[in-house]
Amino acid sequence: MNALLKSKQEAAATRLDSASLPAAAGWSKAAREDALARVRSTGLPSRRDEYWKYTRPDALTQADATEADVFKSDEPLVFDSFDRLKVVFVDGVFSAELSDDLALEGIEIARLAEAADISWASELYGTLEAKGQSPVERPLAALNTALATDGVLIRCTKTPSKPVSLIYRRDSTTADAMLHHVVKVEAGASLTLLENGPGAARLNKCLEALVADGAEFHHVRAQGRDHARSAATHMFVELGRESVFKSFTLTVNGKLTRNECVIEFTGDDAIAHVAGAALGDGDFVHDDTVFVTHDAVNCESRQVFKKVLRNGATGVFQGKILVQPGAQKTDGYQKSQSLLLDGDSQFLAKPELEIYADDVACSHGSTSGAIDEDALFYLRARGIPEGIATDLMTLAFLAEAVEEVEDDALKGEITGRLEGWLLRHSRA
Amino acid sequence: MLEIKDLRVKLEEEDKQILKGVNLTVEAGKVHAIMGPNGSGKSTLSYVLSGKDGYEVTGGSATLDGDDLLDLDPEERAALGLFLAFQYPVEIPGVGNMTFLRTAVNSQRKARGEEAMSSTEFLKEIRAKAKELKIDAEMLKRPVNVGFSGGEKKRNEILQMAMLEPRMCILDETDSGLDVDAMKLVADGVNALRNEGRGFLVITHYQRLLDHIKPDVVHIMADGRIVKSGGPELALEVENNGYADILAEVA
Numbered sequence: 001m002n003a004l005l006k007s008k009q010e011a012a013a014t015r016l017d018s019a020s021l022p023a024a025a026g027w028s029k030a031a032r033e034d035a036l037a038r039v040r041s042t043g044l045p046s047r048r049d050e051y052w053k054y055t056r057p058d059a060l061t062q063a064d065a066t067e068a069d070v071f072k073s074d075e076p077l078v079f080d081s082f083d084r085l086k087v088v089f090v091d092g093v094f095s096a097e098l099s100d101d102l103a104l105e106g107i108e109i110a111r112l113a114e115a116a117d118i119s120w121a122s123e124l125y126g127t128l129e130a131k132g133q134s135p136v137e138r139p140l141a142a143l144n145t146a147l148a149t150d151g152v153l154i155r156c157t158k159t160p161s162k163p164v165s166l167i168y169r170r171d172s173t174t175a176d177a178m179l180h181h182v183v184k185v186e187a188g189a190s191l192t193l194l195e196n197g198p199g200a201a202r203l204n205k206c207l208e209a210l211v212a213d214g215a216e217f218h219h220v221r222a223q224g225r226d227h228a229r230s231a232a233t234h235m236f237v238e239l240g241r242e243s244v245f246k247s248f249t250l251t252v253n254g255k256l257t258r259n260e261c262v263i264e265f266t267g268d269d270a271i272a273h274v275a276g277a278a279l280g281d282g283d284f285v286h287d288d289t290v291f292v293t294h295d296a297v298n299c300e301s302r303q304v305f306k307k308v309l310r311n312g313a314t315g316v317f318q319g320k321i322l323v324q325p326g327a328q329k330t331d332g333y334q335k336s337q338s339l340l341l342d343g344d345s346q347f348l349a350k351p352e353l354e355i356y357a358d359d360v361a362c363s364h365g366s367t368s369g370a371i372d373e374d375a376l377f378y379l380r381a382r383g384i385p386e387g388i389a390t391d392l393m394t395l396a397f398l399a400e401a402v403e404e405v406e407d408d409a410l411k412g413e414i415t416g417r418l419e420g421w422l423l424r425h426s427r428a
Numbered sequence: 429m430l431e432i433k434d435l436r437v438k439l440e441e442e443d444k445q446i447l448k449g450v451n452l453t454v455e456a457g458k459v460h461a462i463m464g465p466n467g468s469g470k471s472t473l474s475y476v477l478s479g480k481d482g483y484e485v486t487g488g489s490a491t492l493d494g495d496d497l498l499d500l501d502p503e504e505r506a507a508l509g510l511f512l513a514f515q516y517p518v519e520i521p522g523v524g525n526m527t528f529l530r531t532a533v534n535s536q537r538k539a540r541g542e543e544a545m546s547s548t549e550f551l552k553e554i555r556a557k558a559k560e561l562k563i564d565a566e567m568l569k570r571p572v573n574v575g576f577s578g579g580e581k582k583r584n585e586i587l588q589m590a591m592l593e594p595r596m597c598i599l600d601e602t603d604s605g606l607d608v609d610a611m612k613l614v615a616d617g618v619n620a621l622r623n624e625g626r627g628f629l630v631i632t633h634y635q636r637l638l639d640h641i642k643p644d645v646v647h648i649m650a651d652g653r654i655v656k657s658g659g660p661e662l663a664l665e666v667e668n669n670g671y672a673d674i675l676a677e678v679a
Contacts, residue, residue, distance in 0.1 A: 392528070
């Protein structure tokens, strides 16, 4: 056994020694034990793993969460003005008091920690995550399947009248939360899932979603302006025939964020777009890691990631499109761009294409650059102060990712928040 | 209004003197034209006055109604009422023309301690002014200058000028890349803005723009200096005989 694997396994053993399977595991016990065995065998991520080359995983793998100050603001939370079904977690624990009644026509919502044996969920829990471990290991997701203490199981059978909104409030400076959600959008149904808030001092969150034939799953997430926290999130999404998945994430601040998205096309003629806009300052580290597998004919995938970095912030993008033999007429594209507002910030990108079919269109574009000086001068020559001019160009740069949000009201909410945060900063 | 005294400028990056002592005064209500061969320093003068990076002032001064321009940031010069219509207007993908103009108008108002223009008032103004310049609503919605033709870009410059109502306008080769009809439209836009309180400095290679925007004074610039000044007839002389005669005469 090589030394790296041994040290990773030891790290896993140490971490697991202090943990125990949730008492109410019940129906999910088998999946959790299976995941536990996987973590023990792969070990926890290490800086020396190729997949963690650009982002130091230590804060995510160590035994306890690093103490993190809670960000306080008196502005309304993102999505507050929307009619939605609220499901609130405080420091990673479901709050019935703060949440709405979970009954909504067309949808069944159950709390992971309390759910009795629900057959659809027991078939899914840990399944997509386990599948997503190959060809690249994602031990933090397996750890999550094994140890998650809360989360929701959402089955959408018809199109509900409003979005489901998961709100992750954070009160404690030390909470170490592990949330696991399972979503199943049945054939022909459409679900919009909103997520916002930092979650916990350290958040490990996993979302498994099965989007059935002809179904749509729209996901819009805002990770909060909390800076001191760290987060590792995974989305595992499997797409049926003619289904649609669209995901957008807004990240402003955060000392460490690793957002992994693993998408698999299993039915023909499906569409998946995953996008992200990130705005980082100072000791901000943000890593988008995406893996799209085309295993069906005539599917379209898009990855659009934009990052604006200043004062030494770091942005990472690892994106892969894998086209399996027979996945003809695949249309895959990935774009990752960064706007570096100074020489101290850095953007590290690893775009990958691996193609085993001959009739496909796959490409990637990765750029990183400074602000356009000519454009900046043009704006200033019209009387716009440098700070505001920079903000206008920053918003313009991020707009392409925000455009991926299909719903106009939600798109407006994201743009409005970005404008508010940016322009306040420059007018201060 | 605009007073330039013995202005000397070199490039920041290399040891190359571009302006070698420019003297020029533009009075309120007057249109001055600067003509001159390529490389004489005309565009540099416009950039230095508006505050573009990359130039080093080695001597002299430039003031607008007594305010020293050269110490100010570009946005401060704009708020004082200086406007440069660019030879090559810059395309800014993602920034909407309307957002841009409204931010510009209100930034200048704020800098001058004036009330912001409301969105209703702004919309009313811009629609009226865009119509005069034959700029359609679709163009206003597009990102700044992106996908605009040469003529549309220049008309957009004049629209900005009309909205910002500067005291001193510098037009840098506004005729370049324009056909006769487009030039007429742009010139009409400029002429509509002429009034007693506003000065213009029109930089051009050719006399033809001056057929439409009639100057009060014409200056010939060569090798970083104003070498000759005169009335509108000086522009005709250039048109007929080229620069060679004039340059030989002053040499």
